[in-house]
Amino acid sequence: MPRAGPIDLAPVDFGAPGFGDLYDELPLWSAPFGLWILDRVPLSPTQTVLDLGSGTGFLAIELAERCGPGATVIAVDPWHEAMQRLQRKIAQRGLGNIRLLEQDAAAIELPDASVDVIVSNLGVNNFDDPARVVRRCARLARRGAQLLLTTNLVGHMAEFYEVYRAVLLQTGQADRLPLLEAHVAHRATVDSLSALLETGGFEIEAVERGSFRLRYATGAALLSHHFVRLGFLQAWKNFATPGREAETFAALESALNGEAERRGELALTIPTAGVQARRR
Numbered sequence: 001m002p003r004a005g006p007i008d009l010a011p012v013d014f015g016a017p018g019f020g021d022l023y024d025e026l027p028l029w030s031a032p033f034g035l036w037i038l039d040r041v042p043l044s045p046t047q048t049v050l051d052l053g054s055g056t057g058f059l060a061i062e063l064a065e066r067c068g069p070g071a072t073v074i075a076v077d078p079w080h081e082a083m084q085r086l087q088r089k090i091a092q093r094g095l096g097n098i099r100l101l102e103q104d105a106a107a108i109e110l111p112d113a114s115v116d117v118i119v120s121n122l123g124v125n126n127f128d129d130p131a132r133v134v135r136r137c138a139r140l141a142r143r144g145a146q147l148l149l150t151t152n153l154v155g156h157m158a159e160f161y162e163v164y165r166a167v168l169l170q171t172g173q174a175d176r177l178p179l180l181e182a183h184v185a186h187r188a189t190v191d192s193l194s195a196l197l198e199t200g201g202f203e204i205e206a207v208e209r210g211s212f213r214l215r216y217a218t219g220a221a222l223l224s225h226h227f228v229r230l231g232f233l234q235a236w237k238n239f240a241t242p243g244r245e246a247e248t249f250a251a252l253e254s255a256l257n258g259e260a261e262r263r264g265e266l267a268l269t270i271p272t273a274g275v276q277a278r279r280r
């Protein structure tokens with residue numbers, strides 16, 4: 001069994017510089033999806049794992065630690081700031097078995113058939129060319145290698161989009177509805193995911209659907225929430241007629257506030273899928 005050395009029994013220094021900054025190890029949004037992967041991913045002490053769209057790397061770190069020093073985890077993401085943070089977390093933990101590739105997953109250069117497990121938590125919706133990424137994975141994966149990916153699905157925040165549709169109609173912006181509908185439809189479905197993987201050289205073994213809710217007290221709380229601003233607000237802004245964004249968002253906030261009053265809260269459904277596939 002590969003070992004890095006004796007188990008480190010020294011106490012953890014909670015007061016070390018930067019310790020608090022790195023204590024929050026993952027975005028809350030990523031957690032329910034990531035836990036699904038961690039519950040199913042093969043763990044072997046010598047495997048090579050590829051984490052596509054690793055972000056700040058909680059999954060790569062978790063796999064590196066859970067598999068141990070004889071395994072290798074390769075975290076791939078073109079987002080420079082995220083990779084820098086991941087590098088700091090790796091240094092803080094003293095991990096020697098994670099490699100970072102700061103680049104597009106569609107262009108990874110590794111030996112053919114050198115990867116045993118591929119994971120991607122919430123990656124696929126974000127790749128410019130997911131089909132190219134999957135084809136590249138098929139080349140890098142050994143025959144029989146496992147691929148586990150998670151995503152939110154079409155139907156994401158359906159309650160919010162219903163209110164937005166009504167607001168566009170009430171404010172004379174029906175011509176903007178096709179933009180909203182195209183955005184709603186761009187998210188994955190189980191069928192589109194399965195076709196993507198099957199076409200790319202993987203055989204689907206299991207698909208699990210689930211859902212959770214994001215809850216807000218008011219429309220204002222929802223529209224001002226940090227994660228909403230980070231992940232969704234700019235796309236939502238584009239549904240409004242250029243020059244009418246402020247007016248549209250005031251109407252949207254008011255309509256969402258009305259919903260929250262009627263229902264006691266705003267609860268948005270996030271439909272999820274976890275897919276397990278195997279390299280043919």
Ligand SMILES: C[S@@+](CC[C@H](N)C(=O)[O-])C[C@H]1O[C@@H](n2cnc3c(N)ncnc32)[C@H](O)[C@@H]1O
Pocket residue numbers: 026027030034052053054055056057076077078079082103104105106120121122123126127128129
């Ligand atoms: C929603 S985040 C998920 C991050 C992380 N897996 C998590 O669960 O917290 C999507 C990630 O995909 C990355 N990404 C976007 N395009 C990519 C590409 N072509 N290749 C690799 N990663 C990409 C983004 O930079 C971002 O970090």
